[in-house]
Amino acid sequence: MTTNSMTKNIEYQSRWSEALQGNYGQPAISLVRGEGSHVWDADGNKYLDFLAGIATNILGHANNEIASAISEQSRTLNHVSNFYMHDGVVRLAERLNALTGALTGSGQARTFFCNSGAEANEAALKLSRLTGRTRIVATNGAFHGRTMGALSLTGQPSKREPFKPLLKGISHVPFGDAKAMRKAVTKKTAMVIVEPILGEHGVVMPPDGYLQTLRAICDESGALLAIDAVQTGMGRTGTWFGFEHEGITPDIITLAKGLGGGLPLGAMIALGKNATLFQAGHHGTTFGGNPIACAASHAVLDILERDDLLNRAIILGERIKSNLQSLPGVVEVRGRGLLLGIVLRDEIAVELNSALLSHGLLANSPNSNVIRLAPALNISDDDVAEFSQIFRSTLEQVMLK
Numbered sequence: 352m353t354t355n356s357m358t359k360n361i362e363y364q365s366r367w368s369e370a371l372q373g374n375y376g377q378p379a380i381s382l383v384r385g386e387g388s389h390v391w392d393a394d395g396n397k398y399l400d401f402l403a404g405i406a407t408n409i410l411g412h413a414n415n416e417i418a419s420a421i422s423e424q425s426r427t428l429n430h431v432s433n434f435y436m437h438d439g440v441v442r443l444a445e446r447l448n449a450l451t452g453a454l455t456g457s458g459q460a461r462t463f464f465c466n467s468g469a470e471a472n473e474a475a476l477k478l479s480r481l482t483g484r485t486r487i488v489a490t491n492g493a494f495h496g497r498t499m500g501a502l503s504l505t506g507q508p509s510k511r512e513p514f515k516p517l518l519k520g521i522s523h524v525p526f527g528d529a530k531a532m533r534k535a536v537t538k539k540t541a542m543v544i545v546e547p548i549l550g551e552h553g554v555v556m557p558p559d560g561y562l563q564t565l566r567a568i569c570d571e572s573g574a575l576l577a578i579d580a581v582q583t584g585m586g587r588t589g590t591w592f593g594f595e596h597e598g599i600t601p602d603i604i605t606l607a608k609g610l611g612g613g614l615p616l617g618a619m620i621a622l623g624k625n626a627t628l629f630q631a632g633h634h635g636t637t638f639g640g641n642p643i644a645c646a647a648s649h650a651v652l653d654i655l656e657r658d659d660l661l662n663r664a665i666i667l668g669e670r671i672k673s674n675l676q677s678l679p680g681v682v683e684v685r686g687r688g689l690l691l692g693i694v695l696r697d698e699i700a701v702e703l704n705s706a707l708l709s710h711g712l713l714a715n716s717p718n719s720n721v722i723r724l725a726p727a728l729n730i731s732d733d734d735v736a737e738f739s740q741i742f743r744s745t746l747e748q749v750m751l752k
């Protein structure tokens with residue numbers, strides 16, 4: 352890397368901070384292109400991408416099949432609005448509904464498409480109002496998005512404080528604490544919303560049986576159980592939505608991130624009798640279910656199914672855990688499938704993450720002692736070996752300092 356002359360990355364830093372609003376921290380590098388699980392920056396440096404656009408590029412960068420699907424769709428029909436139907440949106444809803452498993456027996460499922468995770472949770476929030484109840488219980492530390500409704504669900508004070516007052520009637524209880532949930536949920540509760548694993552909060556796992564207990568609590572009180580699978584969904588944790596290992600059926604599932612394979616696409620799937628709560632005029636969005644985003648999502652589902660990538664996520668997750676968990680300075684590697692949090696003994700995650708960047712590895716530090724990994728599900732064995740090697744040597748260096 353050039354050190355004393357102005358590099359292109361540094362030039363972009365000053366232009367970026369002049370031209371864009373200050374709501375994000377200043378990024379260090381500007382990316383130019385990607386291929387599989389590698390990206391290149393404006394100075395020509397190559398990186399192994401173990402964050403994948405925050406769990407979004409579920410099949411890596413510049414995937415040929417996704418690119419062909421997008422390209423073909425963009426030459427055929429690229430936007431119609433929801434005044435008209437098109438094959439891609441109908442088939443995508445059918446596929447997602449089927450993946451929930453709710454269609455077996457007399458079950459039903461219906462999908463609403465939007466463009467992001469926050470919008471998917473906004474839709475869930477509005478759907479829950481149609482039960483006639485208004486109260487909601489969410490969990491501390493949870494991330495459900497940044498728009499005012501979704502922010503009201505988000506359980507992170509630093510993100511909420513500057514924007515109060517938020518929506519009324521929403522309470523937060525400790526994540527993983529079923530007793531606290533039981534106390535908070537009443538006959539007035541419209542919805543309980545949880546992430547199967549807290550992603551943004553540092554890949555925090557609930558105790559086994561937590562979702563089953565929440566299901567029972569919601570059944571007793573008549574509240575809807577919404578699973579925010581925006582980060583855990585699309586096979587990342589080894590099942591389609593990240594809750595199936597508990598054997599429950601939620602009332603609502605929200606999706607985004609990996610759903611469009613890098614294109615903006617979100618979904619709110621309502622199951623059972625709630626599937627038909629939305630009536631004409633209740634909700635909408637211009638871009639939701641856009642033909643190009645749907646075409647990308649079909650390609651994503653095709654590849655995930657064809658290449659058995661849900662199983663591969665489990666195998667590679669276990670491999671990464673066993674490669675790292677006995678390293679000096681690592682307390683544990685938690686998470687499921689390819690959503691992993693490396694818990695460090697010392698509060699060095701921020702420093703380690705920037706050292707990883709300068710050694711050619713993209714990851715992230717959601718808090719001071721956790722490094723989060725959310726690579727593409729089609730990473731190769733070589734990518735995993737390269738990752739383990741970079742991580743090990745960088746951690747050693749940072750700990751010696």
Ligand SMILES: *Cc1c(COP(=O)(O)O)cnc(C)c1O
Binds near residue numbers: 579582
């Ligand atoms: C990222 C995320 C969201 C918000 O998604 P956006 O597309 O950024 O609005 C919501 N819930 C969870 C669990 C997330 O990880």
